[in-house]
Amino acid sequence: MQLITIQPEALFQSLADETRLRIIRLLATAGEEACLCELVDSLREPAYKLSRHLKILRQAGLLSSQKEGRWVYHRLVSNLPHLEALHATIHALPDPDHAYQADLARFKERMCLREGGRCRVGILSDDLKMEAK
Amino acid sequence: MQLITIQPEALFQSLADETRLRIIRLLATAGEEACLCELVDSLREPAYKLSRHLKILRQAGLLSSQKEGRWVYHRLVSNLPHLEALHATIHALPDPDHAYQADLARFKERMCLREGGRCRVGILSDDLKMEAK
């Protein structure tokens, strides 16, 4: 499921985007897996955008994704020495404008809606639902 | 000399390029500072190219550069927790096609030409000199 030879620069490439770094920092600090709709509500970014960035992170070997019914849960991969080291780096990153802190706060609140540890609701933020026909 | 607020994604952005990552890995593994011509001979890339990438790394807060006569020495910055962690990550990176190992071997050889710990010769690789008038 993961590439045998990951080019190191592709690893950093995948973190060189604000949205992707927000995703990774959130999952790293929360120590949790999350589905797309939970990320949408936490980061307040449209689903199509996050979905694409999640794919990039998966291809870079940073995330693994697992489908459960209609939901897809994304979690950090950390079975390699350089990935462990990378997570330590991410934990040590500064948060100058408290953007990550805000993401994490929304995420924690969102996690309260889980039932039996699983997501049972869709996107809650009205302005990010696609149903705006 | 260095920015007060470095955006974390700019840090990864600066490592998301093969040439820049080669520079950083070389300086990190060698534990040495190096001038441009030494890097040109070690990485076998044209001076104008490396010079530009060095500038980007400097602006990202990863390198500091110091002029000594005609030579400019570049060294890693590591006075911050997340930079220390980043160096650990870089040390843990795989080297699938042994490119970094080759860079380091050329660098060590090149360092033998120093006198009193300072570079005294220019670019040695004939095909990378600009004098090809």
Next chain:
DNA sequence: TGCATAATTGCACTATAATGCAATTATATG
């Protein structure tokens, strides 16, 4: 002061990557 050289930079060009919209796929449920 003139020349050689270490290093940098302006400019044009090309390649790559992010974005938004709309459509589509896949799954659960009445």
Next chain:
DNA sequence: CATATAATTGCATTATAGTGCAATTATGCA
């Protein structure tokens, strides 16, 4: 089987970033 919805993707557009050449700057030295 029809509908709702979680998630993904095709496409056109825009923005960003790397490259090579040639010119320029800055320094040491004869």
